Amino acid sequence: MENAIKKYWPVFLLPTLAAFIIGFIWPFIWGIYLSFHKFTTISKTTFVGLSNYVKVFQDATFVNAFWFTAKFTIVSTIIINVIAFVLALALTRGLKGTNVFRTVFFLPNLIGGIVLGYIWQILLNGILTNMGLPLLALNANYGFWGLIILMCWQQIGYMMIIYIAGLQNVPGDLLEAASIDGATSFQTLIKVKLPMVMPSITICSFLTLTNSFKLFDQNLALTGGEPAKASQMLALNIYDTFYARSGAQWKGIGQAKAVVFFLLVITIALVQLYFTRRKEVQQ
């Protein structure tokens, strides 16, 4: 059987493999290659060694974007997961209208980042103006919290759905045993439910961490990096380096930034998986 399928590889494997090479493998390798070069067009490149990487860390906007992104990622991951988990607990109690609440909370997730950004820009600027405060684009601090609010609105429903599925998989006899042993509902939550939903926590924290760290569309639409690039996150900073700055050196530096960004994402993903996987219990 295996050999029979193997003969059909041009039908089964080739289309995906070819597209995968065009759409991922080749651009990826070429991207690493270009990060060591100076270029404005791809036909004319000069090898410059590590100088692009050195310039990446000398670029104040990149360093600023890094701290902004790091702060944003930590704050949004914690807020989103805590609220999503609490909502999931509330929606697994068998309340009337659970389905309606679930539907409403999940909805924003389906709206695209660009549209979300503009919806919240209109709303938040309205609130700020009515309170006599400066607009979003004039204060990086408001931009930061605006992005947090937007991200919560978009992601809480998604994470809540995953937590609900995790909570529903907690075996009934475990809860019954806890109840017979006289555990209060708080003890049941901490000692039984929480360890049992650890896989969901792994997934949700992974998704929120990487989504927040890689955020682009929402950042572009809500603040556009204003004022003066102070609310720029890493992804937007890289885009800006590539397409908005004039000067022969910037494309190479942009590509080097992208490689650094990629290494950061991989590191975060691996570290996070290592730490939360350790806490999971065998079912």
Added chain:
Amino acid sequence: MAKAKVYHDGAVSGARRVVDACLSILLTVLSLVWIYPVVLILQNSLKAETAISTTAVFELPTAESFVGLHNYIYGVTQMNFLASFGYSLVITITSVILIILCCSMCAWYITRVNSTVSKLMYLLCAFSMVVPFQMVMFTLSKTADTLSLNSPFNICIIYLGFGAGLAVFMFTGFMKSVPLAIEEAAMIDGCNPLQIFFKIVFPILKPTAISTAILETMWVWNDYLLPTLVLDIKKYRTIPMAIQYFRGSYGRVEMGPMMACIMITVIPIIVMYLLCQKYIIEGVVAGAVKG
């Protein structure tokens, strides 16, 4: 859920009822807050341009400021919204069909054929899911230009390449639990691998195919950066591109038509969501468990 109540005796259930009532009220308030941003855009999209300002944004349209569907008509013609809608639709449908078909076939191959190529492909797919788009955006757009994969009708090949990771990963996750016996029986009965795949394997994969299709649709339909870099913005604009362009191209943004366009983008999504809610939520859960 009904089971959970059994664990509590009468005395507790009284307290529980109070807690439940409070929770219901709290959740209702929160739900209203949750949909308010969309309602806000809707009410402003019905106002005249002169009545829209950041200070008056929370006021309902009055008899004087109400302009009915004027903004909608103006917005649609001004930004050529129907064409954008069409492009988005074509790109999403072709990409998702291509991804589902090619990746399910590829996943079957790599689970059933035990070779170095299979293992390598699987690892690379898992790897590609973590790589941020900025890493490849410049080189990918150049590659797409060189191969002329830059129209709405063949950009699906790029989407297949960049979206293959998640789809192959999800299909192989499911394939591993499908027993070989049925396929072997079909082979003995004289089916060739193509017949086995389309008559036996694909129908078994259907639930995963639906989940994957939903995740990929959510991605492609809302994607902004990839089409912006690959397509010629003067000729083809998808919906996210059109909204961004609308915003950036004028000296003064016309807020009314802009909000009308946001509503026209959001309404079909809400309708689709309400119609296929069950599948969307199942898809999200399946995607999370596999990922």
